[in-house]
Amino acid sequence: MALENQELRKAGLKVTLPRVKIYQLLERAGEGEHFSAEDIYKMLMEMGEDVGLATVYRVLTQFESAGLVSRHHFEGGHSVFELARDDDHDHMVCVKTGRVCEFTDPRLNELLDEIAEKNGFSISDRTLYLYGQFKDDVQG
Template sequence: MALENQELRKAGLKITLPRVKIYQILERAGEGEHFSAEDIYKMLMETGEDVGLATVYRVLTQFEAAGLVARHHFEGGHSVFELARDEHHDHVVCVKCGKVREFVDPTLTVRLDEIADELGFTVTDRTLYLYGVCRDGCEES
């Protein structure tokens, strides 16, 4: 049985062609790649898959509820998705071109846990987005 089928079953989701195709797209994403529902819809259309945009939104919402994907709301107002991972990571987002890079910093994690502890909290989840301008030609614009 394919890995995506196992993941869908573990999450309690019935295996359907749209779910498998969408999971495969997310699984093939490169490090730091995040896709909107529209991006996924376009990729499905390019490969001749007959999956509507409403279905893509519904499947992504189901995946999010099942803990298979993480949804991010970067500046620009639209949601993007990536497969959920055990390892916590944060994001740097270019405010000009929208490029997103991920990073993991154990020192930062320790410090944030210390700050929460000093304030009487235990961190259960966190979201950290750093916004700036990337060096891939955006600075000169």
């Protein structure tokens, strides 16, 4: 049984062709790649798959509810999705180009844990977006 079938079943979802195809696209995404529902729909169309946009939205919402994907709302844009991962990673978003770069820093994770502990708080999840411009995107 393919890995995506196992993941879908583990999440309590019936294995259907649209779910498998969408999961495979998300799984093949490069590091830091985030896709909108429209991006996924276009990729499926290019592959000759007959999956409607409404189905893509529905499957992504089901995946999010099941904890398979994370949805991000980057400023000035629409929702984008990536497979949910166990690691703590954050995002830098270029306000000029929309480019997104993922990063992780153990020092940041330790600092956030210290802040939470000092305030008697237990972190269950977190999201950090940094907005600005990458030096190579700045024209001068």
